[in-house]
Amino acid sequence: MKKNTSGPRFKALLEAAKITTTGFAVFFDTEAQNIHNWYTRGVPAYRMEEVARLLSVNSDWLKTGEGPKESSRLRVLDEAGNTFDAQAIRGIYTVIEPIxxxxxxxxxxxxxxxxxxxxxxxxxxxxxxxxxxxxxxxxxxxxxxxxxxxxxxxxxxxxxxxxxxxxxxxxxxxxxxxxxxxxxxxxxxxxxxxxxxxxxxxxxxxxxxxxxxxxxxxxxxxxxxxxxxxxxxxxxxxxxxxxxxxxx
The missing domain is CATH 2.10.109.10 (Umud Fragment, subunit A)
Known part of the structure; x- marks a missing residue:
């Protein structure tokens, strides 16, 4: 099993998109300290797909640095559990998910x-x-x-x-x-x-x-x-x- 080294890449993605730690934490409805911890510990495995989707990158690349960086498609879940394709707009995220x-x-x-x-x-x-x-x-x-x-x-x-x-x-x-x-x-x-x-x-x-x-x-x-x-x-x-x- 490949090691999760996503922390530096996650931090660089936020900086490139001009998203602050606090801003991302508010979007995730969590504490800024939790997001800051990901810079060193890496994005938790159970959040990897979601974070990669929000930042429009390949989750395998985010986790290990290997493979293609860009994600060709963004797949989103609606409240009924159905999936659909959506385009990622840097800095603006509209994701339909159960709260x-x-x-x-x-x-x-x-x-x-x-x-x-x-x-x-x-x-x-x-x-x-x-x-x-x-x-x-x-x-x-x-x-x-x-x-x-x-x-x-x-x-x-x-x-x-x-x-x-x-x-x-x-x-x-x-x-x-x-x-x-x-x-x-x-x-x-x-x-x-x-x-x-x-x-x-x-x-x-x-x-x-x-x-x-x-x-x-x-x-x-x-x-x-x-x-x-x-x-x-x-x-x-x-x-x-x-x-x-x-x-x-």
Whole structure:
């Protein structure tokens, strides 16, 4: 697999087109720092085709510097998913694309009717949509994002029971104090995670008064099938009570 060396070429293309880092970031609905990072790290693989299309160059050339630079045709997606050819006008980009991303929904469910054993599986009947700018600003691969519901009050008042969560499956490395979704022997759990000596793991709830810390050593993690599904990067909480209006 050829190395992604797109950073300097990407920067040169913006300079040639007189597009500022901030201007390109606004167009992408992301932070200027993210775009600036691409100058050294390279354009992320999942954005390569889109960036190449916007700048009217061949994506292979942008990535590696090899092959023809110019793209003979510009192909654009409309909201229905259809493609059509369009001409690129330097400095003026009109691209018809969905402004949000549909995330598949996962839930804990019984492995068989009447069984007490559960597992976490995709529910094809449900999904949510989030603004693509939210995912892009966190450099989350759209294909790695999934959603689920919070079950129980172990994270209340931080994340209330029934809240919808979004999870980045691309970040499963434990960073102390971050919130993760884990599958624990088929059970879906949302916890703060902390690494411990000996490859042990500490699970911490926001509601620590009712749910004390849990520590699992490496052997227990293996035997109890504990695996990190991903980093929780977004949640929504519905107020459970509508305030009464006085003096009516």
């Amino acid at each position: 949000d991303v549909e995330l598949p929904f996962y839930k804990e469910t019984a492995t068989a009717p009447g069984s007490n054993k559960t597992h976490v599986v995709k529910d094809p009947s449900q999904s949510i949509r989030l603004p693509r700018g939210h995912l892009d600003s966190l450099e989350i691969n759209h294909a790695d994002a999934i959603c689920t519901h919070m079950i129980g009050n172990s994270m209340g008042e931080k994340i209330e029971d029934g809240s919808t969560l979004a999870i980045d499956r691309g970040l499963t490395q434990v960073i102390d104090g971050e919130i993760y979704a884990i599958e624990h022997d088929g059970m879906l759990r949302i916890k703060y995670l902390h690494r411990m000596p000996g490859n042990a793991l500490r699970l911490r709830s926001y509601n620590k008064a009712e749910y004390p810390d849990e520590i699992f050593n490496a052997e227990q993690i293996d035997k109890q099938n504990i695996r990190v599904l991903g980093w929780v990067f977004w949640w929504s909480t519905l107020n459970k009570r509508r305030p009464s209006v006085p003096f009516l």
